[in-house]
Amino acid sequence: MDNTTAILNTVIEALSDQLPFEGMARILWIDEHAGLTTFITIAETPRKPWIVASEDVQMWLLRGDARRSEFRLPAYMLRVEEDIPEGERVLRDRNWERIAGLVDTAVPGEIFVAGAMGALVALHAEATAAQRKTLYRLLYRYWTFGQIRNALLPDYENVGAPGKPRVFSTGKRPGRPPKHLAKSGERCGKILGDDDKGFIKIGYSLYRNNEVASVTDAYHRTLRRFYVEEHVVPGGSADDLTLKPLDQLPSLRQFSYWGRKAFDDLTILRSRAGERRWQKDHRGLTGRANDGVYGPCHRFEIDATIADIYLVSRYNRNWVIGRPVIYVVVDVFSTMIVGIFVGLEGPGWNGARHALFNAFTDKVAFCRTYGIEIEASAWPSHHLPQELMADRGEMLGQAAEGIVSGLGIDIAIAPPFRPDWKAIVESRFRLLNKTSQIHWIPGAVRERIAERGERDYRLDAVLDLAEFTNIMISSVLHYNYHSRRPDRLTADMIREGLEPSPVNLWRWGIENGLAAPNTQPDDLVYLHLLPRDTASIQRGGICFKGMYYTCAYAIQQNWFARARKDGRRSVTVWYDPNDTAHVWLQDDLRNFVRCDLLASEKRVAQRRLEEVLDMLDMIGKPTAENTYATLNDKIRLDAHIGAVVEQAQFEKRAAQPATPVPVSRQAADIKTHRAFERAAEQRRSVVTSPVAEQHTTSSSATAPPSSSVVEAYAGERGGEVLSLLGRLRNKGNRP
Known part of the structure; x- marks a missing residue:
């Protein structure tokens, strides 16, 4: 820009x-x-x-x-939705409700008219019974930090000890004093340990999974299973169970507190209500779907479909990997395809986030990954929209809700069985199928049912995931430039003689001020759209899915040396499934740091994550023939070892002298026997040598005694004594 x-x-x-x-x-x-x-x-x-x-x-x-x-946004705002505690989310939503009437007005920008802000705030304060200084404080914070809802989160970043359990005095029960009294007159109440919290989590899961009617029933089940006295006589009846003393039982209040702490409230509600009722009655529908689109970036639509073609693995062309899933993101104003993703997962949010990430970022590097060189102007979309229309399947859960509060995008959910609400993106699939001619590529799904004896079309698959993605990118570029949309032309466009292709409509809207892109930092886009997972810090690098990475930050922090000393530890990384060359992690200030693949990982370079995982899974499992051969050879090896040992035991028993040798003497003669055996082995190796066989006769008469044999029979210094005697004899023979 x-x-x-x-x-x-x-x-x-x-x-x-x-x-x-x-x-x-x-x-x-x-x-x-x-x-x-x-x-x-x-x-x-x-x-x-x-x-x-x-x-x-x-x-x-x-x-x-x-x-x-x-x-740079504050660190407390750089969190995805599921990482924000419930209490902070409640405070944020409450703050938003206080100023929503001032920000989200019927007339956009009404509050920014000269002289209007004070009067509007005063009226709103009177209507909501809020103080004006509170409204001003929230408005200024919301505006300063980019007009996103996460700006209204409380700043607890440097308060207390986040993530660290509280340490209580020994023997002191936390919380308010219990109401019940023990027999001795002292107040009772169990101090919960890790075992108790584990028991509570198991028992509370009965309520979460809708196996009991209430939390109290789950509490009673937990007491019956984990807090009864053991029977003195084994096999006692279950009818005479006796609970442990009151001071050894968790209270219902403790059970409810730690149970809710172990399971999220929405997870409990979803599990108890069932998936169907959750979808119908409880799922949040955040955002709005207003009629009318004003320009590029006002509204994007996203949808997914399963391609009618089977693909093969890039590692082995004989491995058929099934049909890919195509995600497409379309700008409603220009009908230009602004993002695409071809993968093996979905349809669902995990695949949709990749398509959205592609739509919100530059396309030059993305196309280069698949062997297509373009200029930035050839595919000019790298913007965030104001609204996003999607199916329920793509936008379920807190992960999708995070782009509302984290990226400031309003989500409009299309109702079930109403594809006409997303007519733009639905029609793009038909055009892409026609443009790419998928049905004429080997491995394509046939429309008619195969007759008996006819060849299975899946065996004709020849394209891998990268080659098919290359075809889809080329088809998208062709569509964006050459698909005509004359019904989209306005009077001003007709006056200027605009060719009604999607890319021309997009550019015209941008140049004429009709666009309203949602500008957000790259860190926020990475945080909310790139998938994240756990990697392992090892002495050889950062191990993620069997691949090893490194970065300057990890080296500066001595991560690998510390892992070699203290052992492995985990770290959260963000990754792009289109390219395994890089992953990202956050430093102490939550800045994103890129980690590069080690040079030794050549076999996974320039590959997609799905392909690498399939390859590692394939080579990690031996074939049935190999398993049988290994097992068969192991059985033969064990039998051979047993036979050799049995023969050696028989020969030892046969060589036993008539008079047994004392054990002490056998242990004392080990060194002598070892020296003799070593000398014998040396003489045996000399005899079996081809060169030695030629000189055996000539040298046997004059060869000095073996040093090993001398050691065996003359002691440790016997070799030195014989050497000295030999020198004296040679001196006496001199003329």
Whole structure:
């Protein structure tokens, strides 16, 4: 994006003292008709939003008095939805309800009209019984941090000891004093240990799984199973069970507290209600689906379909891996395909997030991964929308809800059996099938049922996942440039003679100010859309799914040396399933750090994650023939070892002398016997040598005694004595 372009949510940094602000300021609203832009300063105590002429902003950027900048969001906002505690989510939603009437108004930007903010806040405060200073504080925080709901989270980042269990005094029971009294008159109440918490988790799962009617019933089941006295006589009747003393039992309050702590409330509700009732009565429908689309990036639609073709593995062309799933993201205004993902998983959120990540990021590197070189202008979409229309299947659960509060995207859920609500993306599948000619590729699914004796079309599959993705990308580029949409032309477009292709409609909307892209930092996009999993820090690198990675941050922190000393530990990584070359992790400040694949991992380089996992699974399992051969050879080896040992035992028994040798003498002669055996082995090796056989006769008469034999019969210094005698004899024979 051009550095001289100012759009909604852009952060401007002042470079000159001639500007009406210092430091950084964020654009809150742009009034195109009046030519006015509303700013708010980014400071610990921001001042009231102020208005300047849009022309002045453009002049600041052109002259270099100001520049577009990036503002690092606080760490407490960089969390996905499931990582935010329930209490903080409640506070955030409560704060949002307080200001929603001021932000989400019938007339967009009404609060930014000159002189209107004070009156609107005063009326809203009177209507909601809230203090005006509270509303101003929440509004300023919401505007300063990018107009996303997570800006209203409480800042507990540096408060207390997050993630660390509390340590209580020995023998002191936490919580309020119990109401019941023990027989001795002292207040009773069990101090729960790890075993008790484990028992409570097991018992509470009965309530979660709807196996009992209430929490009290689950509590009684838990007491009956884990807190009864053992029978003195084994095999006693179950009718005379006796509970342990009261001071050894968890209370119902403790059971309920630790049970709720072990299981999420939504998980409990979903499990007890059943999937069908959950979908019908309890699932949250966040966002809105307003009629009318104003320009590019206003609304995206996403859907998935199973391709009518079978693929093979890139590692072995004889491995048929089944039919891929194609995810497509379409801009409703221009009908341009802004994102695509071809995978083996889904349809579901885990595949949809990859398509959304592709839609929100640059396409040059993505196309290069599959051997297609393009310019950035050839596929110009890398923006976040304001609204997203999807099926229930793609957008279920807190993970999808996280893009609402984390990325500021409103989700509109299409009702069941109503594909016409997503007519744009549904029709794109038919066009892609026609453009890519899938039904004429070997391995394609035939429309008619195969007759008896006819060849199975699945065996004709020839394309792997990367080759098929290459075809789909090429088909998308062809569609974006050459599919004509004359029904989308407006009077202004017709006046300018615009060719109604999707990419031209997109560019026209961007250039004429109809676009309303949702600008968010890359870290937020990575955090909420890239899938994450657990990796292992080992001495050889960061091991993820059997692949090893490294990065400068891990080396600086001595992760690998510490793993070699203290053992392995886990770390959360984010990964792109399209490319195994990199994974990402967060440092202490929650900045994303890229980790690169080790050079030794050549077999998985430039491969997709599904292909690598399939390959590792295939080579990790031996064939049935190999398993049988290994087992058969092991049986033969055991039999051979047994026969050799049995023969040796027989020969030892036959060689026993008539008079048994004392045990002490046998142990004392080990060193002598070892020396003799070593000398015999040396003489045996000399005799069996081809060179030695030629000189055996000539050298046998004059060969000195073996040093090993000398050691065996003359002691440790026998060799030195004989050597000295030999030198004296040679000296006496001199003339």
